[in-house]
Amino acid sequence: MVAALAVERIKLFSTKSPYWCLGVILLAVWGLGLAVALVDNGREATVFVSQTGSPMGMMTFMVMAALTITTEYRFGTIRNSFLAVPQRALVLAAKTVLMAFIGAVTGAVASLGGFFLVKALATDPDVPLQLSSAADYRMVLGYSALYAIGAVLAIGVGTLVRQSAGAITALLLWPLLVETLLMLISGLRDMTPYLPFNAGFNFVAAGGHGGMFGRTAFIAEGPSAQQGLVIFLVTALVIWLLALLSLYQRDA
Amino acid sequence: MIEASGLTKTYGRTVAVNQLSFLVRPGQVTGFLGPNGSGKSTTMRMVLGLDSPDRGQALIDGQRYLDLKHPLRKVGSLLDANWVHPNRTARAHLRWMARANGLGVKRVDEVLDTVGLTSVAGKAAGKFSLGMKQRLGIAGALLGDPEVLLFDEPVNGLDPEGIHWIRTFMKGLAEQGRTVFVSSHLLSEMALTADHLVVIGRGQLISDASTADFISHSTESSVRVRSPQLPALRAALDELIRAQGAGGGAPGGGVPGGAVPGGAVPGGAVPGGAVRVNEVADGLTVIGLPIEQIGELAAAKGIPLHELSPQTGSLEEAFIQLTNSSVEYVAHDAPGGRGPSAPQYTPGPGGQQQFGNPLGSQPPFGPPSTPQGR
Structure with a gap:
């Protein structure tokens, strides 16, 4: 596993796209956070508002994670990977562990950095910007967990779909459109807080409620912050296991 | 290995x-x-x-x-x-x-x-x-x-x-x-x-x-013969082959049937070895007989010839013939079965499969060879 991890690390950092992706993530998280929080000398700035850019950073990271597997299919290097390491589960696991780890670090750096940037630059906040409660830490460092789980989900989807365009489409439309549009169906509306992304984002929502972008805030029922994270994690693991199964079922 | x-x-x-x-x-x-x-x-x-x-x-x-x-x-x-x-x-x-x-x-x-x-x-x-x-x-x-x-x-x-x-x-x-x-x-x-x-x-x-x-095996030379009296020529050739087979000490050599699929002839089809006659579109392909002998035979029997030309098979053509055969075979038979035109093998002494006469196993597609000279 150590060797397999080293292999994936060499593969990842020997192309340019991860550096660009990581740069874009920091830019999006910090830029958007500052742009929204610093309005009116930062009077509206709160811990939650400092994370306005974090969902976009997380989605960018999911794209990056999906690309680590889909580009292997795109350029055929997946066969080289399996020739060098015939235990396919090991290849997928190493890729996933590496990306989940990088996700956790990136999520922490981006969201913490975003918070401290806002804290430094917001001259006149109504409430002093501080990480004082567990909920404050959850709203910021919770993204560390979301990035990591997002990587597992994205690699699962990428392995199932095997091509970049399809995987990225699925990974963006699912949280942004599918979970939103289901709210329009009245019979299904009450279950939308339990959908994976809404549930997962409860973990970084103020009060542990409201889903992604606060869009389920008007629905009273829903998972708690911790329950939401578990729903997101279980979804990601199920898809990842399906991907692992397909890796053995299908020819490389 | x-x-x-x-x-x-x-x-x-x-x-x-x-x-x-x-x-x-x-x-x-x-x-x-x-x-x-x-x-x-x-x-x-x-x-x-x-x-x-x-x-x-x-x-x-x-x-x-x-x-x-x-x-x-x-x-x-x-x-x-x-x-x-x-x-x-x-x-x-x-x-x-x-x-x-x-x-x-x-x-x-x-x-x-x-x-x-x-x-x-x-x-x-x-x-x-x-x-x-x-x-x-x-x-x-x-x-x-x-x-x-x-x-x-x-x-x-x-x-x-x-x-x-x-x-x-x-x-x-x-x-x-x-x-x-x-x-x-x-x-x-x-x-x-x-x-x-x-x-x-x-x-x-x-x-x-x-x-x-x-x-x-693949590049044996052959002679292409065209004649208005093809059946007569054919009969004469078969007779000659039989005679040679008996006298020349080449047991089991000749296959008079001509284009019999898989007419197996072990060994090289060199003069003195196996002789075969294949029917092609508008004539015969004779393998293993010197061109002079065929001409003399026709003259002796009074059979007019329209063409008598030596052919040398190229590797590429032999290969196309071989693989065409398997294409043809799959196209006409249910997949998975073994049709009559399937290539023939004989297990060799070492348990290894040996190549048995690629051209002889061909359906009559046409001359397997390129005319040279004349």
Whole structure:
């Protein structure tokens, strides 16, 4: 596993796209956070508002994670990977562990950095910007967990779909459109807080409620912050296991 | 040593590889020959564990590829030179493969030097020409100093210098006692490189013989005869063959039936050996009789001739004939069965299948040869 991890690390950092992706993530998280929080000398700035850019950073990271597997299919290097390491589960696991780890670090750096940037630059906040409660830490460092789980989900989807365009489409439309549009169906509306992304984002929502972008805030029922994270994690693991199964079922 | 036994792979209703068994021995270059789409790549992918066979298995020194601990140290392969990330440098491409099999960066530089890519090791592989990518692929195959090497169409798209380099290189690897298995759809290329040939068509084994045997069988010369009195000529020839067979001490040699599918004639069809008569579109093809004798026979019987010309089969044509046969066979029979036009084999003393008379097993498509002179 150590060797397999080293292999994936060499593969990842020997192309340019991860550096660009990581740069874009920091830019999006910090830029958007500052742009929204610093309005009116930062009077509206709160811990939650400092994370306005974090969902976009997380989605960018999911794209990056999906690309680590889909580009292997795109350029055929997946066969080289399996020739060098015939235990396919090991290849997928190493890729996933590496990306989940990088996700956790990136999520922490981006969201913490975003918070401290806002804290430094917001001259006149109504409430002093501080990480004082567990909920404050959850709203910021919770993204560390979301990035990591997002990587597992994205690699699962990428392995199932095997091509970049399809995987990225699925990974963006699912949280942004599918979970939103289901709210329009009245019979299904009450279950939308339990959908994976809404549930997962409860973990970084103020009060542990409201889903992604606060869009389920008007629905009273829903998972708690911790329950939401578990729903997101279980979804990601199920898809990842399906991907692992397909890796053995299908020819490389 | 690579040992394939009963390899079968089906895609939907298409049988890509059907009951394929063969041995690839160390110390020689074994050519894997077949037209495009005949299942060569699929077979190699099954040997390497990339595709899983529906039935049968392929073993490398008694082990499945999937069970090898450090596979690149045992088996090196180049299936497709384009399997590189275009933004990754040549060295990085080899470095991760090396790392996966416990090989150091030093070994990476060694193989880069072996294939002559040291000066461009830091360049992105996407900027490489096909020839350079092939060299990079070969470097990857050599990385673990493996005993067994598989190359899929390594000379495709290369310039003459590159082809010569690869040819020499593969022979060198075999001389070091390694097992070298090279696929190609070019018989002429394989004739120059391979010591042994495994020939397939439509996923089925057509021949498994030494290159020398294959060529001597495939390029026998023949005589093309056209006559308005073909039946009479035919009868006269059959009579002559029978007479020769009795007097010339070639037991079981002649097959008077002419275009009998699989009219098996062991041994080379040289004068004094087996004589055969095949019916072609508008005449006869006589194999194994000197042209003078046919002309004299016709004159003696008073049969007018419209054409009497020697034909020399080229390797390419023999190959097309062989593989056409399997195409034809699949098209007319249900997949999986063995039709009457299936190639004939006779198990040899070593348990190895021997090549039995490729041209004799052909349906009458036309002359298997090119007119020369006259």
